[in-house]
Each structure stands twice: as structure tokens, then as C-alpha cells.
Amino acid sequence: MTDIQSSNTIKAKEAGAHSTRKAPKGKGKNPFVVSISSGKGGVGKTLTTVNLAIAARRMGKSPIILDGDLGLSNVDVVLGLQARYNISDVLNGHVSMKEIIIDGPMGIRLIPSGSGISSLAQLSYVQRQYILDEIESLDAQTDLLLIDTGAGIVPNVLHLNAAADKIVVVTTPEPHAMTDAYALIKVLAEEYDRKQFSLLVNLVRLPEEGIKVATRIADVAKKFLGAEVDYLGHVPMDPQMQQSIMRRKAASEFSTFTIAGQAWNDAARKLFSRSETERSGDRNFWEHLLVDADSDGLFERNI
Ligand SMILES: Nc1ncnc2c1ncn2[C@@H]1O[C@H](COP(=O)(O)OP(=O)(O)OP(=O)(O)O)[C@@H](O)[C@H]1O
Numbered sequence: 001m002t003d004i005q006s007s008n009t010i011k012a013k014e015a016g017a018h019s020t021r022k023a024p025k026g027k028g029k030n031p032f033v034v035s036i037s038s039g040k041g042g043v044g045k046t047l048t049t050v051n052l053a054i055a056a057r058r059m060g061k062s063p064i065i066l067d068g069d070l071g072l073s074n075v076d077v078v079l080g081l082q083a084r085y086n087i088s089d090v091l092n093g094h095v096s097m098k099e100i101i102i103d104g105p106m107g108i109r110l111i112p113s114g115s116g117i118s119s120l121a122q123l124s125y126v127q128r129q130y131i132l133d134e135i136e137s138l139d140a141q142t143d144l145l146l147i148d149t150g151a152g153i154v155p156n157v158l159h160l161n162a163a164a165d166k167i168v169v170v171t172t173p174e175p176h177a178m179t180d181a182y183a184l185i186k187v188l189a190e191e192y193d194r195k196q197f198s199l200l201v202n203l204v205r206l207p208e209e210g211i212k213v214a215t216r217i218a219d220v221a222k223k224f225l226g227a228e229v230d231y232l233g234h235v236p237m238d239p240q241m242q243q244s245i246m247r248r249k250a251a252s253e254f255s256t257f258t259i260a261g262q263a264w265n266d267a268a269r270k271l272f273s274r275s276e277t278e279r280s281g282d283r284n285f286w287e288h289l290l291v292d293a294d295s296d297g298l299f300e301r302n303i
């Protein structure tokens, strides 16, 4: 029995090992969940996530960022923070979900995942109940969960996207990035029945370039997948952004005044005002995440 399994078995026993999960508390209060994803790495997901969070905060929302990137996750670096615990520590029963959340600059909060996110797809039934109970306390604290998913067509990225209310795909005008963005949209449309996407084109030299990229991807997605791809806008290449990353000051009021910061701000306005009207309200991201993974048979192995 693994560390995770044993500690949670104990916790579950203490809690009476409920075998059926009650309906999520506070229906209609689930946070709106937006995943920020890409086919190719290094296209600007993390910067997009952080800047959308800054913009959302300015719009009066209480965003929490979930760092879902299993690779070189760097939301904490961009925010100038150091993560002490992550989701793995919650799964191990060392700390509660509340204790791993870090308060970042400008009222932005972060859930560091570490390798814990992939463990979520390998939990036993009892462990799953435990983590869902832990998460309920989190849902009450936020109206917007932004997930930096990491890149590529890998199970972790696909499950995070499949469970989100809204999927933002980031690409650049570079041909590989565009092909990989389309490949991600294709898998999500064909295998997860997601038919609605928002596209952000980063590192653009001219506005026309962004529109051209978005039109190409949207046309192909419509024709071959029957999927809608909305254009969220373009973000220019901004040398000031690179300097602020080096100074670990990418997330600051400063970003409001940079050209890239303004562009992310416009994207946030489009995204969150639309999202309000699309919000289903009774959808619980975490339950979907775990159930989706479950339907793939991933839980069976550990029961
Ligand atoms: N609009 C921009 N202007 C200037 N530089 C940018 C911009 N967007 C991204 N960059 C540069 O690209 C780098 C990668 O961005 P970011 O870390 O957000 O990408 P990512 O998609 O999260 O990468 P990974 O897939 O490795 O997680 C940044 O560190 C920065 O140097």
C-alpha cells in the first residue's frame, strides 16, 4: 500500500468511510473554471493564466490559479512565490487543501499541484471521496478557478480541459504551435465531446497576423470537427514582459501598463463577460475531473 493509500484509508475510516458521496454543497456556487492550454509548450500559457487572473481581480473576481503543469511548472516563479506544499501533500494527508493555497501579489491565490495532479487520476474510491471533501472548502472561497494545464496531448492535460467550463487554447503564429493547437482541439472535440473553444494568439507582430491564425484554426475546426473556436484576441511580443519575468515581477500593477498586459486585459473582458452568461452553475469541476478519469478506468486499478 502506498503512502497516499494508507494515510487516506485511515482518514476515511475516521470519517466513517462514507460509501456514497452526497450532492455537492452550495449548488450554483461552484467557481467558474477556465483551463489555459496549448498543444506546443512555451507559447505563453503561464503568462496568460497569471495575466487573466490579474485582470479578473481588477474586475472584482476572486480568482485562484491551479498550477496543473506537471513539467517545469512556473506559475510560482512568475508570481514571485515559493511553494512549500502542493496537492501531493494533501493526498498524503499531511496538510489540508486550505493550507497549500499561497497568497500571491494583487490578491491572486495559487494552488501548487506538484505531481499531485496526476495522482488524482489514480486514486481509489475512498481517496477520491476524501479529496472531494477537502475541495468543497476551497470552492466556497473563489468564483473563478484558472488552470494552467501544461502542454500537449497527454492524459493530465486532457482531463483538466475536459472538466473545465471554458477552454482557452493559446498558440503563436508559428506553424508548429498552430498544428499542435489544432491537434489538441481535435482530441478534445472528438474524444471528449468539447465543441467550444477560445483561442488566444500570443507573440504576434501585427494584429492581422493574429486574426489570420485564428481564422485558419476556426475554419478547419468548424469544417472537420463541428467545433466553434472564438477569437479572444492577440497578445503582442512585449520586451518589457521578459524583463519583468527576469526580475520575478511579471505579476504586478506594472503589467497593466505594458502593451501585452493591455491585450490580456481585453481578452479577460471578453472571456469573463461571456462566461457569465454561459455558466452552468451546477457543474463541479473536481467531480467531473475525477469522474472523467474514473470512466477511463483509471480508478479501477487501485480499488
Ligand atoms: N507576450 C509576450 N511578450 C514577450 N515575451 C513573452 C510573451 N509571451 C511569452 N513570452 C516569453 O515566452 C516565455 C514562455 O512563456 P510561458 O512560460 O508563459 O509559456 P508556457 O506556455 O507556460 O510554457 P511551458 O509550456 O513551458 O509551461 C516567457 O518566459 C517569456 O520569455
Ligand SMILES: [Mg+2]
Binding pocket: 045, 046, 047, 069, 072, 073, 074, 075, 148, 150
Ligand atoms: Mg507554463
